[in-house]
Amino acid sequence: MLSINQDIKIGNKKFHIQTEYYKTVNKIVSNILQNGLVVKKVEKEVVGISPEDIDKEIKKFHTFVVSRLLQAGQKQKEKVEQKEVVEREVEQAQSVRFELPSHLYGKVVDLVGDYFGIITEEIVNGIISQSTDIIDFIEKLAKEAEAEGADYESIKKKLFRIFADYLLAANVSFNITEMTGKNFVELLRAEALENLLEEEYGILAGQVEEEILAELENASSLDQAIDIVLSRIEDEEKKQKIRENPRILFRI
Numbered sequence: 001m002l003s004i005n006q007d008i009k010i011g012n013k014k015f016h017i018q019t020e021y022y023k024t025v026n027k028i029v030s031n032i033l034q035n036g037l038v039v040k041k042v043e044k045e046v047v048g049i050s051p052e053d054i055d056k057e058i059k060k061f062h063t064f065v066v067s068r069l070l071q072a073g074q075k076q077k078e079k080v081e082q083k084e085v086v087e088r089e090v091e092q093a094q095s096v097r098f099e100l101p102s103h104l105y106g107k108v109v110d111l112v113g114d115y116f117g118i119i120t121e122e123i124v125n126g127i128i129s130q131s132t133d134i135i136d137f138i139e140k141l142a143k144e145a146e147a148e149g150a151d152y153e154s155i156k157k158k159l160f161r162i163f164a165d166y167l168l169a170a171n172v173s174f175n176i177t178e179m180t181g182k183n184f185v186e187l188l189r190a191e192a193l194e195n196l197l198e199e200e201y202g203i204l205a206g207q208v209e210e211e212i213l214a215e216l217e218n219a220s221s222l223d224q225a226i227d228i229v230l231s232r233i234e235d236e237e238k239k240q241k242i243r244e245n246p247r248i249l250f251r252i
Helices: 051-095 102-130 134-147 152-169 176-180 190-216 222-230 236-244
Strands: 003-010 013-022 027-034 037-045
Touching: 003 051, 013 051, 027 051, 037 051, 102 134, 102 152, 134 152, 190 222, 222 236
Parallel strands: none
Antiparallel strands: 003 013, 013 027, 027 037
16 A cells, blocks of 8 residues: 655644555544654545555545645744734834924924923923824824913914924825814915916916815815816926925915
């Protein structure tokens, strides 16, 4: 009768699989050995199989056992790799520390100084150490100032105005209408839009402007507001300038 022996490697571990037929008990047995010791035994009863077919059954069962071992090894490898990815992401997240740009630090301290007095810098530094980004910093500092008598929404809007240029340059996602308390029609530089449209449409500029204003009422983000305006503009150079500097059209 056929006896099959095969070495396989799963991760850093090596195994030897030995599969053979035991006539006395009518079973095909696969012994899985590691370092010469049997660590697992897998059996299959074979009743009513002709001697001519036994070798085929041995090969078939051996292939099945090896396949299951390799599949289990692959799943374990994927779990380990996934765990390593998560651990790396957590480590990276923990290593990221928000830093307040030095040229804005003094402005922030001056703004909230009336609420915190001589411990203003200590308060600001503490919130910097607790914050993950500028938006988080603004919200935490506004909340802290509120506890000292400041109006939360008002102080948050003032902080936003300090950081507006930096946020735009850094391409940080934030809700402008929430920060300013105004919609995009109110934030629009009407004269700049009129000049832009007159160059494109001439006497029809007024009609196009009305369409834009109607759509801006429902704009939920700066990108959407910009797209609404630029969808009516053909000049690629002008479009590029506005995308690079949204303040051409909006008071932000």
